[in-house]
Amino acid sequence: xxxxxxxxxxxxxxxxxxxxxxxxxxxxxxxxxxxxxxxxxxxxxxxxxxxxxxxxxxxxxxxxxxxxxxxxxxxxxxxxxxxxxxxxxxxxxxxxxxxxxxxxxxxxxxxxxxxxxxxxxxxxxxxxxxxxxxxxxxxxxxxxxxxxxxxxxxxxxxxxxxxxxxxxxxxxxxxxxxxxxxxxxxxxxxxxxxxxxxxxxxxxxxxxxxxxxxxxxxxxxxxxxxxxxxxxxxxxxxxxxxxxxxxxxxxxxxxxxxxxxxxxxxxxxxxxxxxxxxxxxxxxxxxxxxxxxxxxxxxxxxxxxxxxxxxxxxxxxxxxxxxxxxxxxxxxxxxxxxxxxxxxxxxxxxxxxxxxxxxxxxxxxxxxxxxxxxxxxxxxxxxxxxxxxxxxxxxxxxxxxxxxxxxxxxxxxxxxxxxxxxxxxxxxxxxxxxxxx
Amino acid sequence: xxxxxxxxxxxxxxxxxxxxxxxxxxxxxxxxxxxxxxxxxxxxxxxxxxxxxxxxxxxxxxxxxxxxxxxxxxxxxxxxxxxxxxxxxxxxxxxxxxxxxxxxxxxxxxxxxxxxxxxxxxxxxxxxxxxxxxxxxxxxxxxxxxxxxxxxxxxxxxxxxxxxxxxxxxxxxxxxxxxxxxxxxxxxxxxxxxxxxxxxxxxxxxxxxxxxxxxxxxxxxxxxxxxxxxxxxxxxxxxxxxxxx
Ligand SMILES: Cc1cc2nc3c(=O)[nH]c(=O)nc-3n(C[C@H](O)[C@H](O)[C@H](O)COP(=O)(O)OP(=O)(O)OC[C@H]3O[C@@H](n4cnc5c(N)ncnc54)[C@H](O)[C@@H]3O)c2cc1C
Numbered sequence: 001x002x003x004x005x006x007x008x009x010x011x012x013x014x015x016x017x018x019x020x021x022x023x024x025x026x027x028x029x030x031x032x033x034x035x036x037x038x039x040x041x042x043x044x045x046x047x048x049x050x051x052x053x054x055x056x057x058x059x060x061x062x063x064x065x066x067x068x069x070x071x072x073x074x075x076x077x078x079x080x081x082x083x084x085x086x087x088x089x090x091x092x093x094x095x096x097x098x099x100x101x102x103x104x105x106x107x108x109x110x111x112x113x114x115x116x117x118x119x120x121x122x123x124x125x126x127x128x129x130x131x132x133x134x135x136x137x138x139x140x141x142x143x144x145x146x147x148x149x150x151x152x153x154x155x156x157x158x159x160x161x162x163x164x165x166x167x168x169x170x171x172x173x174x175x176x177x178x179x180x181x182x183x184x185x186x187x188x189x190x191x192x193x194x195x196x197x198x199x200x201x202x203x204x205x206x207x208x209x210x211x212x213x214x215x216x217x218x219x220x221x222x223x224x225x226x227x228x229x230x231x232x233x234x235x236x237x238x239x240x241x242x243x244x245x246x247x248x249x250x251x252x253x254x255x256x257x258x259x260x261x262x263x264x265x266x267x268x269x270x271x272x273x274x275x276x277x278x279x280x281x282x283x284x285x286x287x288x289x290x291x292x293x294x295x296x297x298x299x300x301x302x303x304x305x306x307x308x309x310x311x312x313x314x315x316x317x318x319x320x321x322x323x324x325x326x327x328x329x330x331x332x333x334x335x336x337x338x339x340x341x342x343x344x345x346x347x348x349x350x351x352x353x354x355x356x357x358x359x360x361x362x363x364x365x366x367x368x369x370x371x372x373x374x375x376x377x378x379x380x381x382x383x384x385x386x387x388x389x390x391x392x393x394x395x396x397x398x399x400x401x402x403x404x405x406x407x408x409x410x411x412x413x414x415x416x417x418x419x420x421x422x423x424x425x426x427x428x429x430x431x432x433x434x435x436x437x
Numbered sequence: 438x439x440x441x442x443x444x445x446x447x448x449x450x451x452x453x454x455x456x457x458x459x460x461x462x463x464x465x466x467x468x469x470x471x472x473x474x475x476x477x478x479x480x481x482x483x484x485x486x487x488x489x490x491x492x493x494x495x496x497x498x499x500x501x502x503x504x505x506x507x508x509x510x511x512x513x514x515x516x517x518x519x520x521x522x523x524x525x526x527x528x529x530x531x532x533x534x535x536x537x538x539x540x541x542x543x544x545x546x547x548x549x550x551x552x553x554x555x556x557x558x559x560x561x562x563x564x565x566x567x568x569x570x571x572x573x574x575x576x577x578x579x580x581x582x583x584x585x586x587x588x589x590x591x592x593x594x595x596x597x598x599x600x601x602x603x604x605x606x607x608x609x610x611x612x613x614x615x616x617x618x619x620x621x622x623x624x625x626x627x628x629x630x631x632x633x634x635x636x637x638x639x640x641x642x643x644x645x646x647x648x649x650x651x652x653x654x655x656x657x658x659x660x661x662x663x664x665x666x667x668x669x670x671x672x673x674x675x676x677x678x679x680x681x682x
Contacts, residue, residue: 004628025450025624026475063450063624066482080478091486 003036003057010048011297013304014365015393017052017426023060030139030168033059037422040168042112043084045105047307048393049426050116050163059168061111067091068171075176076134081111081169086288088176093283097176098232100132104338106288111169116390117161117351119358121208121230121287123342126177130160130347135173138417144170158413161348163389163428166417182237184208184286186230189276194223194321198357201341202314207231208286215337215361218328222321225339226272230286238280246294300364306393308373309360311342311353312385319383320357323376330372332363349406349413350433352388360391370394389427397432407433439489440569441465441514443507443558445496445551446524448475450623451573453482454642455521460488462646465514469496469507490514498524498550499542508557520558521571521645522551527588527625540587547591552598559602562611569649570606570613572599576657579617579666583681603654614648615655616641619662634661 003020022033038057051058061082068078075097079088086106088099101120103113112118117130126132135148136159149156159166187206191197197211206229213225290296297304308327312319327334337360344355363369370393377387377395386403387395401407411434421434428434442459444452447468456466460483468476468483468491476493483491494510497503511518526546533539555570562568577585578592596615603613620626622635636659644658657663672680 002624002628023624023627025453026448026472027478028472028475029624066453066478067485068478068481070485078481 008044008052008058009304010050010052010393011045012047012306012365012393013297013300013302014306015049015052015304015426017049017054017058019053019055020057021060022057023063025063027064027139027144027170030059030061030064030170031143033057034139034141034168034422037420039164039423039425040081040111041164042082042109042115043107045103045108045112046116046390047305048389048391049430050390050392051112052426053424054426061109061168064170065109075178077174077176078171079110079174080171081114082109084109085113086284086291088174089283089287092176093179093182096179098179098283099129100126100175100177101129102287103129104288104290106284106291110172110174111164114160114169114172115162115164116388117347117353118390119340119342119353121210121228121340123340123345123353124209125207125343127343127345128161128347128351128353130351131345132175132177133160133172133347134175137170137172138166139168139170154409154413155417157348158350158410158417159348161346161351162410162414163350163433164425165414165423165428165434167423179232179283181232181234182283183233183235184230184281184283185233185278186228186281186286187276187278188226188228188272190224190272190274191227192224193220194324195317197223197225197227197339198317198320198341200227201339201357204229204341209341211339213324213337213339213359215324215327215334216331218325222328223324223339225337230281233280235280237282239282242282242284242292244292244294247296247298300362303365305362305364306369306373307360307362307391308376309358309388309391310376310380310385311356311358311388312380312383313354313356316356316383316385319379319385320359323359323379326372326376326379327361330368332366332369332372334361334363337361349410350389350404352386352390354386356385358388360388374399389431392427392431395431397430400431400433411435439463439465440517440519441467441490441511443467443469443511443518443520445469445498445520445522445554447479447493448472449523449625450638451618451621451641452521452523453479454638455523455571455645456483456488456491457486457639458642458646460484460486460491463487463489465490466492467507467510468493471495471497496554498554499545501550501553504554504557507554508561511558511561517565517567518561519569519571519649520555521569521573522555523573524551525573525575525588525592527585530583530585530587533587543587544591544594547588548595548598552595555598555602559606559611562606563609566610568606568611570599570602570611571616571645571649572596572602572613573616573618574599576617576619576662576666580669580677612649612652614645614653616645616648617655617657617662617666619657619659619665634659 024030036057065083480491574596575592577589
């Protein structure tokens with residue numbers, strides 16, 4: 001087994017880790033890599049320290065990315081955990097199928113999507129990724145072990161959303177959803193303020209719905225933005241296949257200064273006419289808009305950035321308003337703020353989703369950012385909501401413990417699967433998830 | 438009519454990427470290597486991506502006995518049969534210095550084993566009047582360097598063999614592509630110091646398939662290695678012998 005000692009970072013690049021990395025291409029190499037304690041990681045699209053193990057080893061699963069079988073009658077796909085959502089969409093959309101839940105980047109791996117129980121723009125109807133997993137295989141010291149929701153309910157629910165703590169996921173069986181063609185029909189409309197936004201999200205009957213908020217707008221414009229509602233549609237891919245651009249260098253963080261972002265946001269909003277707009281988009285353009293620019297995280301410069309994402313219950317509209325006000329007032333530039341209505345669907349004990357509204361905002365890693373995010377996290381907790389650990393890098397252990405009611409059950413199950421704590425990550429240690437302080 | 442490819446060294450990541458590329462255009466594959474469990478998974482991947490037939494078969498470059506069943510299996514499939522050779526081994530030069538006996542293994546894996554296989558396979562191409570051979574040599578074979586000259590020598594031997602085989606098979610309707618990859622991001626190069634301009638296996642596989650389709654003879658992949666090696670080959674020996682590159 002070959003180890004490569006390297007420095008690596010989360011997607012936000014504010015946190016880094018240093019240590020030996022293995023990248024097995026076969027199961028036998030994966031089994032050999034288990035000799036070194038360390039978590040399995042995917043494509044490190046988690047923003048903070050979820051996929052980091054500073055000072056210890058980690059196993060990159062990206063080369064175990066094979067399709068192991070597909071049943072075209074039922075849309076059931078067996079796939080190795082290192083395959084990405086984008087690869088699956090590309091291979092199966094032409095045959096009429098798509099992953100049931102797709103995060104905003106096609107680079108997320110199946111293993112990462114299970115371990116964070118990710119949600120897509122259809123969460124309100126379709127639920128989370130883990131709810132469409134009908135079986136998974138964990139690599140254990142004694143070889144591969146199949147885990148199903150029927151036969152091993154507790155271990156399954158500890159693995160889905162379990163941040164890799166039950167061991168490396170080797171493969172999974174996914175139920176895909178039918179996809180009638182190669183396009184998405186998108187309706188975009190302007191929304192003047194937060195109250196209207198939440199009403200519109202509540203009332204939306206679209207399969208896919210997501211809102212983009214100008215997180216700098218204040219006062220009566222607070223929460224203004226664009227609502228995107230979309231359906232998968234028949235027909236060939238509109239337009240030619242596109243090649244991703246990339247960001248070759250770390251840009252100076254100053255590029256994202258407040259006036260720049262403010263101007264960007266205002267222009268983005270004006271793009272959509274008052275009467276709204278209806279268009280046909282390619283599947284990738286709609287689901288993975290940011291993937292069009294590779295390594296866009298470098299736009300934030302060397303110091304990187306954070307993302308804050310919380311969900312609050314439907315009743316907590318006022319709390320959401322306060323959170324957004326606080327963000328707008330902080331002046332921390334944030335071109336991307338996303339709002340979604342979530343349904344109750346969640347597949348595991350530590351899954352993020354709950355019925356309510358979820359808000360995600362990027363912030364450059366300046367001195368003010370971490371205290372602000374910590375404060376916002378407490379506000380979410382007081383509102384009965386929670387923060388998304390795939391995005392977190394600053395929350396406090398007690399705040400997180402209060403947000404995740406099944407934490408104790410999860411701890412117990414994880415202790416059985418990994419009694420020696422071999423799969424811990426920086427996030428797990430920072431938030432004391434495996435052991436109360 | 439779609440081809441059937443015998444893939445020697447099917448567990449390597451370059452081979453895997455090539456298998457995907459040919460499976461997606463509807464070709465069949467016989468995956469030959471030692472790790473049968475691993476190849477069964479790769480065969481499933483190939484079938485799921487469109488290969489009408491994908492089977493693992495045991496192959497060990499150092500055990501010529503393992504060649505016959507593969508050739509028999511190839512004989513039994515209809516239509517043109519092609520072979521792509523991805524085997525090779527590159528123990529660190531200092532291990533070879535300590536144990537010169539390792540040289541035989543390197544030569545078997547990287548040259549004589551595959552050559553012996555292809556020698557028995559060539560008549561099938563001649564009989565059917567069609568078929569391709571893809572042989573993965575290496576830029577390391579273009580010039581003996583202090584860091585890996587045993588591996589380089591074996592690959593140079595293989596490249597010369599491929600050149601002769603091309604000469605032979607061309608007259609029977611077959612074609613031979615010699616592939617000289619630079620640094621490729623595989624398990625073999627993972628963690629090795631001093632790698633630069635490392636190419637993803639998918640890019641190399643795309644180049645290989647394009648070369649097959651266009652009946653190219655010798656390719657460097659990625660293409661800029663042609664320039665690099667042109668320069669390296671042009672360095673006069675009195676200077677080259679003092680360099681460590
Ligand atoms: C642009 C962008 C948009 C995003 N949009 C969304 C979104 O809409 N919804 C959403 O839910 N998330 C979203 N995310 C977050 C992302 O989907 C998750 O962080 C996902 O987990 C990343 O997958 P990964 O393969 O990169 O995993 P990593 O980030 O590498 O790892 C994440 C966790 O999974 C574990 N893990 C990974 N692979 C395995 C394995 N094989 N076995 C066991 N454990 C494993 C790791 O230990 C770690 O705990 C987005 C991220 C980006 C960058």
